[in-house]
Amino acid sequence: MNATTRVRKFPFWSLVWFILGVLYFALPLYATLDFSLRMERDVIGFKAYELAFADDEFLKTFGYSMLLAIATIIVSIIIIVPTAYWIRLRLPEARRIVEFITLLPFVIPAIILVFGLIRVYSSPVNIPFTEISLLQPLTNFKVGTNILIVAGYMVLGLPYMYRSVDTGMRTVDVRTLTEAAQSLGANWYTIIVRIILPNVRTALLSGALLTFAIVVGEVVLASFLGVPTFGPYLFLLGQHRAYEPAALTFTTFLLTWAAMGIIQLVTGGQGQTTGAH
Secondary structure (H helix, E strand, O other), X not given: OHHHHHHHHOOHHHHHHHHHHHHHHHHHHHHHHHHHOOOOOOOOOOHHHHHHHHOHHHHHHHHHHHHHHHHHHHHHHHHHHHHHHHHHHXXXXXXXXXXXXXXXHHHOOHHHHHHHHHHHHOOOOOOOOOOOHHHOHHHXXXXXXXXXXXXXXXXXXXXXXXXXXXXXXXXXXXXXXXXXXXXXXXXXXXXXXXXXXXXXXXXXXXXXXXXXXXXXXXXXXXXXXXXXXXXXXXXXXXXXXXXXXXXXXXXXXXXXHHHHHXXXXXXXXXXXXXXXX
16 A cells, blocks of 8 residues: 555656756757857867957956846845835735736836837937936936946846745745834834845845846847947847857856856755744
C-alpha cells in the first residue's frame, strides 16, 4: 500500500511540464551561445565577444543604461514602498484601483507612452507663455530628457515593482509592526526606512532585478527620446552584424543570472520572516 501510494503521489506531469519549460528557455539560449562562438569559420572561439567588448560604444551605452536602471530603481522604491504601505495600512479599499493602475503598462504600448511624453514635455509651438508651458520643454536639455526616460522606465517597471513590494508586505504584519514602532515614539520616516524596508528587502531585490532587466533591454523609449542606451545600440548593431549582438545578448543574460545569485546571497534564500516574530 505504501509503495502504491508513493507511485500515485509521484508528480509525473509536474516533472514533464518542468522539463518542457526548461527546454523552452534553454534551447534558444544554447542556440544563441553556439551561434556567438562560430564567428570564425570552422573554429569555436570568443572572437565575437572580443570585438563586442572592444567597442567603446558598448561600454558607454551599457554603463549609461546601468545608471538609468539604478535611478529608476531608487525612484520606484521611494514612490512605491510608501504607497503600498499606506494602502495596506489605511486604505485597503483602494487596493483594487491601484492594482488596476499598475496593470495599465501591460495594455498600453510603450510607443504610446513615449509619444505622450514627447507631446506634453517637448518644446511647445505657438503656445502662449503660461505657467503650464514652463514645465514643457524638458526635452531641450539632457537632464530633462533623463528625467523623462526614468519616469517612463518607472511606468514600465511599475507592475513588477509594485506587485513584488505588495507580495512582500503580505508576509509581514504591517499593522502590528507600525503600532509597536509608534508606541516606542518612532515617526513615519523611521517606520518605513528602519522597519518596513528591511522586512521587504527580498521583494525589493526581486522587483529591482526585473526593473533592471527592463531598463537594459528597452528600445522604444530610448530611441524616440534620443537617449544613447544599450537597447538601441544592440538593435542597431543587429542591423549590420550577426555574431556580436548574439554575444552581447548572451552576456546580458549571464549578468541577469548573476544579479539573481547576488539576491540569493544577500537574502540568504529566505523570504520575509522577520515580521512574524
